[in-house]
Amino acid sequence: MKTAEIKRRYLAHFEANGHAVVPSAPLPAIDDPNLLFVNAGMVQFVPYFLGQRQQPWPRAVSVQKCIRTPDIDEVGKTSRHGTFFQMNGNFSFGDYFKAGAIPLAWDLVTKPVAEGGFGLDPERIWATVYLDDDEAIEIWKKTGMPAERIVRRGKKDNFWSMGIPGPAGPCSELYYDRGPAYGPDGGPEVDEDRYLEFWNLVFMQYEITNVRSKEEFDIVGELPAKNIDTGMGLERMAALLQGVDNMYEIDEIRPVLAKAAELTGRTYGAKSGHAASESHPDDVRLRVIADHVRTSLMLIGDGVTPSNEGRGYVLRRIMRRAIRSIRLLGWQDKALPELMPVARDCMAPSYPEVAAEFDRISSYAYAEEDAFLATLRAGTTILDTAIADTKKSGGAKLSGDKAFQLHDTYGFPIDLTLEIAAEQGLTVDDEGFRRLMTEQRTRAKEDARTRKTGHTDVSAYRGVLEDGGAVEFTGYAETSRESRVRALLNKGERLQSAGEGDTIELVLDTTPFYAEGGGQQPDTGLITVGGGQVEVYDVQQPVPGLIVHKARVVRGEVRPGESGFAEIDTNRRRAISRSHTATHLVHQTIRNFLGEAATQAGSLNAPGRLRFDFNTPQAVPPAVLHDVEQQVNEVLLADHEVHAFVTSQEEARRLGAMALFGEKYGDEVRVVEVGDYARELCGGTHVARSGQLGLVKILSESSIGSGVRRVEALVGIDAFGFLAKEHLLVSRLADLFRIPADQVGDRVEQTVTALRDAEKELEKLRAQAVLGGAGAIADAARDLNGIAYVGAEAPEGAAGNDVRTLAIEIRGKIDQKRPAVVAVAAKSNGKASLIVATNAAARDRGLSASDLVKGALGGRGGGNAELAQGGGVPASETVKLLGAIERSISEAG
Numbered sequence: 001m002k003t004a005e006i007k008r009r010y011l012a013h014f015e016a017n018g019h020a021v022v023p024s025a026p027l028p029a030i031d032d033p034n035l036l037f038v039n040a041g042m043v044q045f046v047p048y049f050l051g052q053r054q055q056p057w058p059r060a061v062s063v064q065k066c067i068r069t070p071d072i073d074e075v076g077k078t079s080r081h082g083t084f085f086q087m088n089g090n091f092s093f094g095d096y097f098k099a100g101a102i103p104l105a106w107d108l109v110t111k112p113v114a115e116g117g118f119g120l121d122p123e124r125i126w127a128t129v130y131l132d133d134d135e136a137i138e139i140w141k142k143t144g145m146p147a148e149r150i151v152r153r154g155k156k157d158n159f160w161s162m163g164i165p166g167p168a169g170p171c172s173e174l175y176y177d178r179g180p181a182y183g184p185d186g187g188p189e190v191d192e193d194r195y196l197e198f199w200n201l202v203f204m205q206y207e208i209t210n211v212r213s214k215e216e217f218d219i220v221g222e223l224p225a226k227n228i229d230t231g232m233g234l235e236r237m238a239a240l241l242q243g244v245d246n247m248y249e250i251d252e253i254r255p256v257l258a259k260a261a262e263l264t265g266r267t268y269g270a271k272s273g274h275a276a277s278e279s280h281p282d283d284v285r286l287r288v289i290a291d292h293v294r295t296s297l298m299l300i301g302d303g304v305t306p307s308n309e310g311r312g313y314v315l316r317r318i319m320r321r322a323i324r325s326i327r328l329l330g331w332q333d334k335a336l337p338e339l340m341p342v343a344r345d346c347m348a349p350s351y352p353e354v355a356a357e358f359d360r361i362s363s364y365a366y367a368e369e370d371a372f373l374a375t376l377r378a379g380t381t382i383l384d385t386a387i388a389d390t391k392k393s394g395g396a397k398l399s400g401d402k403a404f405q406l407h408d409t410y411g412f413p414i415d416l417t418l419e420i421a422a423e424q425g426l427t428v429d430d431e432g433f434r435r436l437m438t439e440q441r442t443r444a445k446e447d448a449r450t451r452k453t454g455h456t457d458v459s460a461y462r463g464v465l466e467d468g469g470a471v472e473f474t475g476y477a478e479t480s481r482e483s484r485v486r487a488l489l490n491k492g493e494r495l496q497s498a499g500e501g502d503t504i505e506l507v508l509d510t511t512p513f514y515a516e517g518g519g520q521q522p523d524t525g526l527i528t529v530g531g532g533q534v535e536v537y538d539v540q541q542p543v544p545g546l547i548v549h550k551a552r553v554v555r556g557e558v559r560p561g562e563s564g565f566a567e568i569d570t571n572r573r574r575a576i577s578r579s580h581t582a583t584h585l586v587h588q589t590i591r592n593f594l595g596e597a598a599t600q601a602g603s604l605n606a607p608g609r610l611r612f613d614f615n616t617p618q619a620v621p622p623a624v625l626h627d628v629e630q631q632v633n634e635v636l637l638a639d640h641e642v643h644a645f646v647t648s649q650e651e652a653r654r655l656g657a658m659a660l661f662g663e664k665y666g667d668e669v670r671v672v673e674v675g676d677y678a679r680e681l682c683g684g685t686h687v688a689r690s691g692q693l694g695l696v697k698i699l700s701e702s703s704i705g706s707g708v709r710r711v712e713a714l715v716g717i718d719a720f721g722f723l724a725k726e727h728l729l730v731s732r733l734a735d736l737f738r739i740p741a742d743q744v745g746d747r748v749e750q751t752v753t754a755l756r757d758a759e760k761e762l763e764k765l766r767a768q769a770v771l772g773g774a775g776a777i778a779d780a781a782r783d784l785n786g787i788a789y790v791g792a793e794a795p796e797g798a799a800g801n802d803v804r805t806l807a808i809e810i811r812g813k814i815d816q817k818r819p820a821v822v823a824v825a826a827k828s829n830g831k832a833s834l835i836v837a838t839n840a841a842a843r844d845r846g847l848s849a850s851d852l853v854k855g856a857l858g859g860r861g862g863g864n865a866e867l868a869q870g871g872g873v874p875a876s877e878t879v880k881l882l883g884a885i886e887r888s889i890s891e892a893g
Contacts, residue, residue: 001113001241003252004349007063007234009116010088013108014061019090022062026302028311036311037067041089042229048093049167049204049227052465052545056667058095063088063234063350065298069314072321076287079246083318084295086234086350094225098136098172101201101228105174106143109199118241124177126151126187126195130158130170136203140172151187155215160202160229165211167204167223174199176240198236202229248287252346257290259342264329285325289339292322297343300361301354305601305615306368307705319365320372320413327376336369337362360597363617364707379412380420387424389859396425400432407433408440460492461543464507470545475512475523475685476644480567483508485529485560489548497559506534506549506558512568513549515541519603520580520684523573529564532556573685575607575716578693581642581674581686582715583610585632585696587658588678590614590711592631593624600658601708605684608718612711613704620701620709629698629713639691640675644682647671657681695719774806778813784889787819787842791882794826800833804869807837819845821852823885825878832878833871834861836885847892856884 015021025044027037038044041064048055064087074081092100109125111117126149129136133152140150152158161168175188175195183194204227211217238250248257261268266282299315306316319336326335340362348355386402398421406412414433421428464487474481488495489505498504506527513536516522522539527549534551541547583603590598594616602613620628649669652659657671658680673679674690687693697719704710714722733748734741781788790810794803807824814820819842824835834856836849849868853861861870873881 001118001238002349003234003238003250006118006237006241007086007088007350009118010108010232010234011061011063012116014059014090014104017104019059019061020057022057022060024062024064027065027067027299028302028304036314037069038064039066039068040064041066041087041231042091045091045093045229046162047544049229050462052462052543053470055093057093059090059092061088061090065302065351067295067299067314069318072318075291076284079248080236082235082247082291082295084291084298088232088234088237090228090230092228094227097205097226097228098139098203101203101230102136102139102172103143105199105201105230105232106145109174118237120176120240125149126175126177128153128158128171128173128175128188130155130172133158133170133172133203136170136172149187151189153189159215160200160204161208161211161214161217163211163214165209166207167227168208168217168219169202169204169206169226171203172201173197174201178240196236196240198240199232200230202231204229248290252350253290253294255346256293256339256342257286259339260286260289260293260326260329260335263331263335263338264326266329282329285329288325289322289335292318292325293336293339294343294347296322296365297340297347297354297361298351300364301351301357303599303601303615305364305705305707306371307708312705316368317413319368321415323369323372324376324413324416334366334369334373336365340365357597360599360615363597364615367617367707375412379406379416382406383412383417383420385862387421387426390426391424392854392859396427398426398428400429400434400436403428403430403433404436407437458543460489460494461546461548463494464489465543465546468507468509471508471547472510473512473514473547474510475514475568475573478512479570479573480565481510481512483510483564483566485558485562485564487560488558495560497557498553499557500532500553500555502553504534504551504553504558506536506551507546508549508564508566511547511549511566513539513547513566514568514573514685515539515547517541518682518684519583520605521576521607523568523576525566525568527551527564527566529558529562530556532558534558572607574687576605577685577687579608579610579715580605580682580684581690582632582693582696582713583612584672584674584678584680584682584686585635585690585693586610586612586628586698586711586713587614587680588674589628589631589635590620593628594620608715610713610715612713613708614711615707616709617707619703620711625698625701625711629696632696635674635677636690636693636696638675638677639689640677641689642672642674642686644670644672644686652681655679695723697722774809775813778810781814781820784886785892787821787845787847787889788814789886789889790814790820790822791886792822792824793878793882794824796827798826798828800826800828800869803833804835804867807835808867811837811839814839817841819847821847821849821885821889823852823882825881827875827878830875831871832873832875832881833869834878834881834885835867835869837867838865845892847889852885852888855888856881 011021025038041062044064045060047053066085066087067083069083071081072083075083090104107117109118109120110122111119113119122144125145127140127145128151131152131154137150141147158171158173159168160171175197178194178196183191188195188197205222207220207223208217209220235247235250239245239247242250244250247253257268266286268283268286296315296319304311304315306312306319323335344354344358354361383406386398390398403414403417406417407414418428418430468486485506486509487507488498495504513523513525514520516539525536527534527536532553533555535554536549536551538550539547540550583605587600598614598616600613601615604611646668649667652669652671655671656679669681670683671679672682672686694716696713696715698711698713700712702710730741730744733744737744737747739747777790777792781790794806803824803826807822811820811822816839820839821842822837826833834853836852838847838849843865848865850861850863850865853863853868853870857870857873860872861868863869
């Protein structure tokens with residue numbers, strides 16, 4: 001049974017039993033700041049389980065795309081580790097409980113294939129339950145499961161929690177006996193390879209607190225609303241139903257693995273469910289390739305693009321591991337154009353969008369491979385130098401600093417550094433590298449957390465939310481309103497009052513203040529409470545539903561429970577709204593010219609200006625950028641109505657509203673449309689008509705990463721002000737050149753070209769002056785133990801290329817039968833540099849230009865035995881450098 005068919009049957013079974021079919025959330029679409037990707041089927045339902053949101057249905061079913069990276073180094077070594085997987089899940093929110101969940105699972109897995117089930121042999125299915133869960137045992141017995149195939153297990157295996165205080169409960173897991181060929185008798189307690197787990201039913205009936213570890217916590221009591229969260233690994237079920245031994249053999253992965261094996265001339269033979277043997281490293285690499293190519297396809301499909309941070313960095317690492325693995329197997333050509341289309345064809349039956357969006361997906365994938373191949377070339381050269389320096393100094397271990405620099409600056413994988421170093425007989429300070437990586441990640445996480453929460457414990461915000469529910473935002477319709485102060489906080493502590501000069505976080509019951517989000521900067525303004533007043537300088541939403549005003553008390557005293565009057569800075573709001581509407585127009589217009597693949601990757605909507613990031617593999621030509629600006633301003637002149645409305649996701653898609661990759665939307669969405677020109681899902685604030693923008697002026701377009709471009713623009717009065725200054729500048733240049741204003745551009749271009757030509761001519765003259773004395777300098781070569789040595793200083797300020805050419809010219813004028821070493825020192829910008837050239841006869845005597853340079857410069861410098869250079873020391877040391885070269889030659893002789 002194909003994987004897509006397993007997915008279809010699972011959804012159909014639960015839909016027929018009253019479950020709402022909920023689409024998979026996009027892989028990066030999560031509310032938890034501690035997660036980069038959705039890593040379990042229940043992630044998008046967490047707010048319902050925690051009571052933060054009211055669920056729109058009593059029971060639901062989904063097949064969720066998931067990414068897990070903590071075990072990335074184990075991928076390929078076992079038959080069960082993968083970065084991308086799919087989790088079939090059915091959920092009940094206080095509706096049915098154990099007596100409903102267990103029969104639903106049993107019915108689906110044992111029902112004959114002809115009747116829509118999976119047709120597993122009921123005599124080979126085992127169940128595990130929590131130690132004291134007698135209720136679950138009795139329900140399993142009623143399905144026909146014999147007592148000898150029901151196993152009690154402890155907290156480690158059969159009790160679930162999120163690792164934090166909150167809902168938790170016992171689990172019941174289903175296992176399938178694959179037969180004696182896979183291990184001994186005795187059930188899951190004896191061998192979890194023979195008895196393969198494929199379904200986990202979680203009964204969330206308790207509340208836990210004081211969580212000390214996975215197995216150590218305190219149970220507070222039973223929850224009144226008991227929820228069901230069950231998960232069935234799609235890949236594991238596919239392996240069972242397709243009669244294969246491991247996940248790499250299923251229909252969604254095997255073709256990619258087979259293609260990689262074909263390209264590299266390898267034979268894939270490790271089909272055992274056991275861990276791959278160390279004697280079969282090729283099998284492991286083929287599995288890594290298959291898994292990582294599929295993962296890359298799905299991540300890019302959900303809007304993630306390769307970068308040096310966050311989700312983009314994870315994607316980059318995964319892609320580069322795949323590329324490196326296939327090169328280690330001997331394939332030296334580009335690999336992704338061969339493998340990505342195969343992965344697309346495997347996944348398209350379940351996810352048609354990967355076929356529809358393949359041009360966009362492949363453009364990023366192939367560009368990343370090109371960039372990585374260049375990185376490999378550059379990084380290998382740097383690593384070779386570092387290894388040589390380490391050996392020369394007598395060391396046996398490459399420093400963690402050097403490994404981190406290769407990884408952080410050049411994108412060179414640490415595992416590749418370890419492998420190359422080992423080939424040269426060196427180890428790597430892996431502990432030092434990991435420490436530096438941890439420090440970098442900690443800084444990045446702390447920066448992100450500080451921006452949202454100001455170091456405040458998130459649990460404090462959750463407490464405020466639980467006490468009073470979600471804060472109502474009224475800012476679409478009004479800019480001021482009466483409200484009540486619900487809570488005051490400072491660094492995670494609830495306050496009973498705050499006085500003049502205090503910095504606080506203030507929560508109202510309702511607010512017109514917009515919390516930063518969707519690229520839109522927050523509102524600022526004033527809140528007057530009794531005899532006190534606070535100045536709001538930032539507004540955030542640290543947990544979904546809770547709007548927090550960061551403010552300073554500028555007068556009097558503020559207390560929770562008091563009534564107040566909230567009023568935003570309307571001038572700032574109007575300016576930001578103009579920028580946000582302009583961003584929508586720029587987005588739509590760029591797509592008009594570059595195609596649907598040019599999707600938004602980020603934005604900033606600030607007073608009078610905007611920044612718009614979008615995905616495209618190449619720079620936007622200036623002529624196209626001009627046309628984009630022209631079309632946007634034509635939309636402003638048309639003065640379209642800007643209209644916002646709330647509708648269903650399905651209706652929004654039917655209307656053609658653009659949704660942003662990586663954003664999570666509920667069943668009801670807010671659509672903002674500018675006439676019939678632009679239509680987009682958006683929670684921000686906007687103008688009433690496009691004509692209110694006045695003018696949009698694009699300032700620049702640039703690259704901010706692989707496949708991501710940035711446009712910056714001014715809006716409204718800021719745009720007019722920029723054009724006024726530009727007009728003054730052009731007028732002044734016209735006066736200086738004594739030409740009409742419309743000829744300034746051509747005249748400036750001509751002048752710059754003339755200056756460049758003059759500079760080139762000066763460089764030629766300087767080079768001639770430097771090289772003119774090469775013959776005389778060569779004639780003055782001194783004999784050092786049979787070696788002709790020339791030590792000379794180049795004219796001060798001579799260009800580096802000229803100095804190198806001078807050294808080569810001098811060497812060429814010395815009899816080639818005579819061993820010769822030429823050293824030329826130069827001064828420029830307060831620094832000294834040194835170039836050394838040797839001829840073949842000198843190299844035969846054991847003299848190396850690279851060794852001579854590094855000896856003079858204390859280990860610095862680069863090059864080879866024939867020609868080398870170095871520098872960076874004070875200009876006053878030129879004589880000292882030439883003396884050091886002379887001593888080295890004398891000692892060698």
